[in-house]
Amino acid sequence: MADGGFVREVAHRIFAAEFRESNLQAREGQDQYSPQYLLTPTGAKVNRVFIVGTLTEKEDVGTDAEFWRGRIVDPTGAFFVTAGQYQPEAAQVLARTTPPEFVAVIGKPNTYTTKEGNMLTSIRAESIQVVDAATRDAWVLDTAKHTTARLEKLKGSEPDAVKAKEHYSTNMDTYRAMVAAALESMRAR
Amino acid sequence: MSDIATKIEARFSEMGVKVKPSEIETRLDQLINKFKVPPEEARRNVINYFLKQHNIPKSEFFAMQRDSPQVKISEIREDGKWVALRGKVIQLWETNHESVSQVGLLGDETGTIKFTKWTKAGLPQVEEGKSYQFKNVITSEWQGQFSVKLNRTSEIVGIEEDIEVGSTPVEFRGAVVDVQNGSGLIKRCPECNRALVKGACGEHGKVEGIYDLRVKAVMDDGEKVQDILLNREITESMIGITLEEAKEMATEALDQAVVLDLIKSKLVGRYFVVSGAKLDRFILIETIRQDVRSVDEEIKKLLDAPLAMEA
Numbered sequence: 001m002a003d004g005g006f007v008r009e010v011a012h013r014i015f016a017a018e019f020r021e022s023n024l025q026a027r028e029g030q031d032q033y034s035p036q037y038l039l040t041p042t043g044a045k046v047n048r049v050f051i052v053g054t055l056t057e058k059e060d061v062g063t064d065a066e067f068w069r070g071r072i073v074d075p076t077g078a079f080f081v082t083a084g085q086y087q088p089e090a091a092q093v094l095a096r097t098t099p100p101e102f103v104a105v106i107g108k109p110n111t112y113t114t115k116e117g118n119m120l121t122s123i124r125a126e127s128i129q130v131v132d133a134a135t136r137d138a139w140v141l142d143t144a145k146h147t148t149a150r151l152e153k154l155k156g157s158e159p160d161a162v163k164a165k166e167h168y169s170t171n172m173d174t175y176r177a178m179v180a181a182a183l184e185s186m187r188a189r
Numbered sequence: 190m191s192d193i194a195t196k197i198e199a200r201f202s203e204m205g206v207k208v209k210p211s212e213i214e215t216r217l218d219q220l221i222n223k224f225k226v227p228p229e230e231a232r233r234n235v236i237n238y239f240l241k242q243h244n245i246p247k248s249e250f251f252a253m254q255r256d257s258p259q260v261k262i263s264e265i266r267e268d269g270k271w272v273a274l275r276g277k278v279i280q281l282w283e284t285n286h287e288s289v290s291q292v293g294l295l296g297d298e299t300g301t302i303k304f305t306k307w308t309k310a311g312l313p314q315v316e317e318g319k320s321y322q323f324k325n326v327i328t329s330e331w332q333g334q335f336s337v338k339l340n341r342t343s344e345i346v347g348i349e350e351d352i353e354v355g356s357t358p359v360e361f362r363g364a365v366v367d368v369q370n371g372s373g374l375i376k377r378c379p380e381c382n383r384a385l386v387k388g389a390c391g392e393h394g395k396v397e398g399i400y401d402l403r404v405k406a407v408m409d410d411g412e413k414v415q416d417i418l419l420n421r422e423i424t425e426s427m428i429g430i431t432l433e434e435a436k437e438m439a440t441e442a443l444d445q446a447v448v449l450d451l452i453k454s455k456l457v458g459r460y461f462v463v464s465g466a467k468l469d470r471f472i473l474i475e476t477i478r479q480d481v482r483s484v485d486e487e488i489k490k491l492l493d494a495p496l497a498m499e500a
Contacts, residue, residue: 007332008407008414011366050366050409052458089453104458106366127367129458138460138480141487142364146411148491183488 011050011106013143014040016077017178019049023119024167025111038109038121042150042175043164049123051079052104052131052139058094068094070128072103075140075182080122081105090125097130104131104139140186144179151175190217193232197239206243213239257325263299263357265337268330274337276302277320277352291315295323295337296354301468303336310340320352321345334470356466361417362480363410365456372404373449374435402432404452408463416471417463423474428455 014022024039037045053074061069067084068091083090090107097103107123114120151172154161164170194213201208213235220231240247257271265272279301281293290308293315294301304326306312315321324344326337339345371384376398378390385398404419404427425431428451430438439445460480465472 010412010414011364011409013411048366050364050411050458104364106458127453127457129454131458134479134481135459137484138482139364141482141484141491142411142460144491180492183492186484187488 009035009047011048012040012044012046013139013146014044014046014049014051015143015147015178015182016051016053016072016074016079018042018076018147018175019079019109019121020077021168022046022109022121023111024163038111039160039164039167041164041168041170042147043154043158043161043170044146044150045160046109048106048108048126050104050106050139051123051143052102052136053079054136055094055097055099055101055103058097058099060095066091066095069122070094070099070103072105074143075185076178079105080120081107081125081128082110082122083125083128087125090128093128093130094125097128102131102133102136104129104135137186140182144183147175147179151179190214190221190228193217193228197232197236200236201239201243204245206239206245208239261299262295262297262302265302265328265335268328268335270328271325272328272337274323274326275320275348275352276323277354278315278317279354281315281317293317297352298355300356300466301354303334303469304339305336306339307341310343312339312343312345315345320348320350322348356468358464358475359467359472360462360464361408361410361415361472362460362462363408363415364458364460365406366409366414366458367407368449368453368456369405369407372406373402373452374432374439374445375401375403377401400432400436402435402448404456406456408461417465417474418468418471419474419477423477424452427477428452 018040022038022040025036026039027036028034035047037047039045051072051074053072055070056073057071059069061067062084065085068082070081072079072081083094085091105123105125105128107125110122110124112120112122154165154170154172191214194210194217197213198208198210216235216238217231220226220234221228226234237247257273259273259275262274262276274295274297276295276297279294279296281291284290284292288308289305290310291306291314293304295304323337323339324346326339326343329336329338376385376388377383378385378393378396379399380393380396381390383390383392385396388398389395402421402424404424406417406419408415408417419427421432430451435448438447461477462480463472463474463477465475
């Protein structure tokens with residue numbers, strides 16, 4: 001009916017260590033409006049992510065308008081999150097939050113290639129909210145679950161799994177260890 | 190081939206018309222074997238021939254052929270099935286094309302479904318709030334949403350009983366990933382209850398609106414997306430302020446957006462378990478609670494059997 005042919009993209013749960021390694025971009029379909037995806041080493045085809053972690057640093061790197069960059073840490077590493085003039089709400093939240101603080105971010109994956117040819121990944125925030133420790137723990141569990149499920153699928157022959165294996169030669173043991181370490185880190189506390 | 194012929198003959202004799210099996214077979218044989226017509230096309234051709242011969246209207250023949258099974262709305266899960274439904278017309282919507290005579294929402298004890306009545310169907314008009322027996326309607330699916338279409342072969346019979354519209358509650362677990370515009374403190378049209386846009390109702394123009402609180406949000410479990418609607422009561426208890434307090438807040442800040450900000454800060458990025466009735470692409474939330482799980486237990490489950498995923 002009212003929503004036409006538009007289907008909202010699912011927000012994937014990805015650990016920082018996996019997100020950092022992602023560098024395969026693909027566009028589905030030909031025209032300029034078809035969504036762009038980032039394929040991760042465990043075969044998640046991502047156009048939107050949902051992450052929860054600890055905001056440890058933030059900085060306004062904008063020249064004219066505000067442009068905020070934040071570093072958000074999960075048990076496996078750090079995400080870079082940006083919010084500029086086109087994400088005013090997210091930028092405001094980032095501006096008024098004092099690290100360290102638990103935050104949840106929903107946003108789009110972004111990649112940037114440095115002069116040296118390295119690809120850096122970041123998240124362009126659609127929204128950022130301060131959350132509690134329970135939400136952060138729930139996210140780690142949730143992400144562990146989804147990552148494990150993707151690793152299982154990686155053994156199969158679904159197109160995304162095959163493409164991910166081909167491009168990254170994913171070492172499944174490394175990612176299993178990453179998930180286990182993330183879970184253990186919560187138990188230790 | 191003789192199989193087709195037997196079926197055709199049986200079908201005609203049901204209608205009280207005798208046709209000679211040999212005649213059917215000859216015609217079929219000629220079409221299929223001599224003129225290389227596909228069997229299905231040949232069957233059609235032969236049926237039409239005899240219908241003309243005996244002056245039987247086509248619609249009668251095909252309508253009678255399908256004595257579609259009686260189903261409940263929640264049982265409709267397949268595209269292109271002929272079914273019969275008992276339901277109440279909950280709402281009639283504006284039709285936006287001349288080929289559609291009526292469109293709206295039907296409900297029974299198990300749920301609701303959209304219906305479309307084609308102009309060509311030549312069926313009687315239905316009224317909002319009345320219950321009917323719908324015979325021989327066809328189901329259709331579009332982007333996971335089901336609807337039923339009423340065409341020439343369908344039938345509508347008014348019934349006395351007032352069908353209680355119910356719903357099968359559904360549960361969803363996930364994180365709220367977006368709170369959409371049109372949430373928070375809104376004004377509704379006093380005539381039709383529609384949400385006002387810039388102080389005007391789509392139907393009744395500029396009106397003195399009535400304040401209301403509601404939330405339109407999106408949840409997501411990492412696999413699929415679910416739209417949810419929170420009415421005033423649920424919104425009040427979820428956010429911890431009443432409509433009156435929300436009004437005060439907005440007046441003080443000279444901005445209704447403060448209420449929306451508050452709602453976002455309580456919902457977005459957090460895990461919830463919700464349940465309620467499914468309506469179109471939304472769940473009308475009846476209960477919502479934060480999804481609290483025993484972390485230690487979950488970790489144990491995941492570490493001990495990392496490959497056995499829970500459903």
